[in-house]
Amino acid sequence: MSRILLLHGPNLDLLGQREPEVYGPSTLDDYVKVVRKVAEDRGWSVDDLQSNHEGDLIDAIHGARGRHDVIIINAGALTHYSWSIHDALGAFEGRIIEVHISNPHAREAFRHTSVITPKATNTIVGLGLRGYEIAAQVATSRSSRP
Numbered sequence: 001m002s003r004i005l006l007l008h009g010p011n012l013d014l015l016g017q018r019e020p021e022v023y024g025p026s027t028l029d030d031y032v033k034v035v036r037k038v039a040e041d042r043g044w045s046v047d048d049l050q051s052n053h054e055g056d057l058i059d060a061i062h063g064a065r066g067r068h069d070v071i072i073i074n075a076g077a078l079t080h081y082s083w084s085i086h087d088a089l090g091a092f093e094g095r096i097i098e099v100h101i102s103n104p105h106a107r108e109a110f111r112h113t114s115v116i117t118p119k120a121t122n123t124i125v126g127l128g129l130r131g132y133e134i135a136a137q138v139a140t141s142r143s144s145r146p
Contacts, residue, residue, distance in 0.1 A: 008050035009076030038136035061088040070139040089119040
Protein backbone atom coordinates (compact mmCIF):
# COMPACT_ATOMS: atom_id res chain seq x y z
CA MET A 1 0.00 0.00 0.00
CA SER A 2 1.26 3.48 -0.85
CA ARG A 3 1.71 5.88 2.04
CA ILE A 4 1.45 9.62 2.69
CA LEU A 5 3.07 11.43 5.60
CA LEU A 6 1.01 14.51 6.51
CA LEU A 7 3.00 17.02 8.56
CA HIS A 8 1.80 20.14 10.38
CA GLY A 9 4.10 22.63 12.08
CA PRO A 10 3.80 25.06 14.98
CA ASN A 11 0.46 26.47 16.07
CA LEU A 12 -1.56 24.43 13.61
CA ASP A 13 -2.92 22.49 16.57
CA LEU A 14 -4.89 25.69 17.29
CA LEU A 15 -6.78 25.68 13.99
CA GLY A 16 -10.41 26.59 14.55
CA GLN A 17 -9.43 28.77 17.51
CA ARG A 18 -6.48 30.90 16.35
CA GLU A 19 -7.21 33.77 13.94
CA PRO A 20 -10.39 32.29 12.44
CA GLU A 21 -10.63 35.35 10.17
CA VAL A 22 -7.40 34.11 8.50
CA TYR A 23 -7.61 30.33 8.89
CA GLY A 24 -11.36 29.75 9.12
CA PRO A 25 -13.32 27.59 11.55
CA SER A 26 -11.94 24.17 10.55
CA THR A 27 -9.83 22.27 13.08
CA LEU A 28 -6.65 20.30 12.50
CA ASP A 29 -8.73 17.12 12.74
CA ASP A 30 -10.89 18.42 9.87
CA TYR A 31 -7.80 18.85 7.68
CA VAL A 32 -6.45 15.41 8.54
CA LYS A 33 -9.86 13.80 7.84
CA VAL A 34 -10.03 15.38 4.37
CA VAL A 35 -6.62 13.99 3.39
CA ARG A 36 -7.32 10.61 4.95
CA LYS A 37 -10.69 10.28 3.16
CA VAL A 38 -9.25 11.03 -0.29
CA ALA A 39 -6.24 8.80 0.29
CA GLU A 40 -8.13 5.83 1.70
CA ASP A 41 -10.73 6.01 -1.08
CA ARG A 42 -7.81 5.56 -3.48
CA GLY A 43 -6.15 2.74 -1.54
CA TRP A 44 -3.47 4.83 0.20
CA SER A 45 -2.73 5.14 3.91
CA VAL A 46 -1.95 8.34 5.82
CA ASP A 47 0.26 8.90 8.83
CA ASP A 48 0.02 12.35 10.36
CA LEU A 49 1.98 14.41 12.84
CA GLN A 50 1.59 17.91 14.21
CA SER A 51 4.39 19.34 16.29
CA ASN A 52 5.36 22.70 17.67
CA HIS A 53 8.98 21.48 17.68
CA GLU A 54 11.15 21.68 14.58
CA GLY A 55 13.21 18.61 15.51
CA ASP A 56 10.10 16.42 15.69
CA LEU A 57 9.23 17.36 12.11
CA ILE A 58 12.79 16.70 10.95
CA ASP A 59 12.78 13.30 12.66
CA ALA A 60 9.47 12.47 10.93
CA ILE A 61 10.89 13.47 7.54
CA HIS A 62 13.96 11.31 8.14
CA GLY A 63 11.70 8.43 9.20
CA ALA A 64 9.64 8.79 6.01
CA ARG A 65 12.61 7.79 3.87
CA GLY A 66 11.87 4.37 2.39
CA ARG A 67 8.51 4.20 4.18
CA HIS A 68 6.38 6.90 2.53
CA ASP A 69 5.80 7.79 -1.10
CA VAL A 70 4.69 11.39 -0.54
CA ILE A 71 5.00 14.03 2.15
CA ILE A 72 2.31 16.68 2.40
CA ILE A 73 3.66 19.46 4.61
CA ASN A 74 2.34 22.66 6.11
CA ALA A 75 5.33 23.75 8.18
CA GLY A 76 3.55 26.84 9.55
CA ALA A 77 5.95 29.66 10.39
CA LEU A 78 8.89 27.27 9.95
CA THR A 79 8.17 27.55 6.22
CA HIS A 80 9.90 30.90 6.15
CA TYR A 81 13.20 30.14 7.86
CA SER A 82 13.79 26.47 8.66
CA TRP A 83 16.76 25.50 6.55
CA SER A 84 16.98 22.31 8.59
CA ILE A 85 13.54 21.23 7.33
CA HIS A 86 14.61 22.30 3.82
CA ASP A 87 17.69 20.06 4.10
CA ALA A 88 15.72 17.13 5.55
CA LEU A 89 13.23 17.33 2.69
CA GLY A 90 16.18 17.27 0.28
CA ALA A 91 17.06 13.79 1.55
CA PHE A 92 13.53 12.47 0.92
CA GLU A 93 13.27 10.49 -2.32
CA GLY A 94 9.52 10.84 -2.86
CA ARG A 95 7.25 13.69 -3.81
CA ILE A 96 6.73 16.67 -1.52
CA ILE A 97 3.56 18.74 -1.58
CA GLU A 98 3.71 22.04 0.30
CA VAL A 99 0.29 23.30 1.38
CA HIS A 100 -0.87 26.46 3.14
CA ILE A 101 -4.38 27.23 4.34
CA SER A 102 -4.09 30.96 3.70
CA ASN A 103 -2.20 32.68 0.90
CA PRO A 104 1.17 33.70 2.40
CA HIS A 105 1.82 36.01 -0.57
CA ALA A 106 -1.18 38.14 0.44
CA ARG A 107 0.01 38.49 4.03
CA GLU A 108 2.98 40.00 5.87
CA ALA A 109 6.20 40.40 3.88
CA PHE A 110 8.11 37.80 5.95
CA ARG A 111 5.61 35.16 4.79
CA HIS A 112 6.40 35.75 1.10
CA THR A 113 9.52 33.55 1.24
CA SER A 114 9.34 29.79 1.59
CA VAL A 115 12.42 27.65 2.11
CA ILE A 116 10.17 24.62 1.53
CA THR A 117 9.15 25.57 -2.02
CA PRO A 118 12.52 24.77 -3.65
CA LYS A 119 12.18 21.18 -2.40
CA ALA A 120 8.46 20.82 -3.20
CA THR A 121 7.10 19.03 -6.22
CA ASN A 122 3.88 21.05 -5.86
CA THR A 123 2.73 24.01 -3.76
CA ILE A 124 -0.92 24.76 -2.99
CA VAL A 125 -1.84 27.98 -1.17
CA GLY A 126 -4.90 29.86 -0.03
CA LEU A 127 -7.57 27.22 -0.59
CA GLY A 128 -8.22 26.09 3.00
CA LEU A 129 -9.73 22.60 3.27
CA ARG A 130 -10.07 22.42 -0.51
CA GLY A 131 -6.30 22.85 -0.81
CA TYR A 132 -5.74 19.80 1.37
CA GLU A 133 -8.24 17.81 -0.68
CA ILE A 134 -6.37 18.79 -3.84
CA ALA A 135 -3.03 17.93 -2.21
CA ALA A 136 -4.34 14.44 -1.40
CA GLN A 137 -5.64 14.01 -4.95
CA VAL A 138 -2.28 15.06 -6.38
CA ALA A 139 -0.42 12.84 -3.91
CA THR A 140 -2.40 9.78 -4.90
CA SER A 141 -2.46 10.48 -8.63
CA ARG A 142 0.92 8.95 -9.45
CA SER A 143 3.46 6.84 -7.62
CA SER A 144 6.76 8.38 -8.66
CA ARG A 145 8.42 11.73 -8.90
CA PRO A 146 7.95 13.47 -12.29
